[in-house]
């Protein structure tokens with residue numbers, strides 16, 4: 001089973017699949033080269049990005065992420081400012097130091113930023129749209145290591161072998177050696193019913209098999225702190241976002257207005273707060289800041305926004321509620337990851353913002369005291385009204401429509417939780433059905449609308 005910390009991972013913006021994933025792949029490749037003893041003979045490295053990774057790679061910072069990964073940076077510990085300086089220096093000197101760990105001496109090689117990293121959008125991968133090939137050569141141009149990996153969404157990475165081999169555990173719903181295994185929402189609800197516990201309890205029990213509970217609490221609280229710090233930075237930083245689209249940050253200005261006249265528009269206050277929190281996170285993400293995947297970077301603002309509005313009162317965080325929220329949301333996120341995908345390149349934006357909305361709705365319903373059935377219903381509503389949502393980022397940047405879309409997603413998540421808590425017990429559409437519908441819709445969706453910037457707003461905004 002996945003862990004809550006597979007779903008909520010600390011990384012840097014702007015994209016979990018195009019920034020965090022490629023950085024992890026590059027890092028893993030160099031580690032492998034070090035472990036097999038070939039790194040010391042390396043004279044040249046070639047990186048090829050294929051499919052969606054190439055088509056939106058520059059706007060999503062994939063090239064920079066690859067170089068940083070080769071130089072020993074890991075997404076969860078990277079300081080964005082330091083990373084920027086290191087990348088700038090590497091570009092200026094046309095040299096990179098290949099390191100399996102950041103504090104290693106490493107092995108320096110020349111690196112031609114024009115030819116040694118190639119964006120091959122003309123290659124359409126068959127295994128997964130986000131393909132990355134790395135080849136290490138010695139001084140005689142002999143291949144030392146040649147590997148292909150995939151960035152499969154939310155910062156998860158995999159080899160072709162891993163992707164093509166379907167896990168036998170995918171559809172098992174039985175508790176095995178202290179771990180509750182579930183492959184469906186129905187399975188999750190059955191466990192909750194049989195054991196008389198909540199979805200958050202089930203996920204926590206599974207975490208208990210990995211580490212002492214105290215440590216899980218600390219890590220969950222840390223996830224919240226990183227989310228909140230990201231939001232705080234986004235609420236302070238003004239100016240234009242990088243990338244050339246000339247998109248101005250709006251969160252600080254909106255926050256200022258709210259603080260100056262907190263009761264100016266009481267009826268719409270809920271929207272304003274959710275909007276400002278979600279946009280603060282996604283503007284920070286667009287600027288390459290430190291972000292928690294929730295479950296992806298592009299959709300990273302929805303869960304922190306709802307958490308902050310409903311689990312923090314007068315500046316005091318209610319950690320019990322925050323843990324319940326995160327555990328429940330992670331349980332729902334695992335279902336999407338296991339049964340479909342959380343990759344915009346595979347599912348369109350329904351797989352990112354739609355999933356985040358569904359997770360947030362479930363988390364909030366749990367915090368409001370909803371039964372497991374109501375939580376499942378909230379998650380279902382959260383996705384049902386995001387089905388078909390395309391991914392068409394303008395300029396290949398995670399800005400338009402992504403930033404506002406998170407604000408809309410946060411509001412929708414709250415509404416989904418409310419609808420579920422006020423509904424009668426039975427509902428026509430189950431979470432399993434809606435996840436399967438999302439998967440089928442994603443498969444049917446034209447690749448133009450799956451993180452390629454070849455359709456939708458990405459084409460029309462530029463033309464207008």
Ligand code: SF4
Pocket residue numbers: 298299344348349350352353390391392393397398399401402405451
């Ligand atoms: S449109 Fe949605 S899926 Fe695509 S990059 Fe933006 S947030 Fe991610």
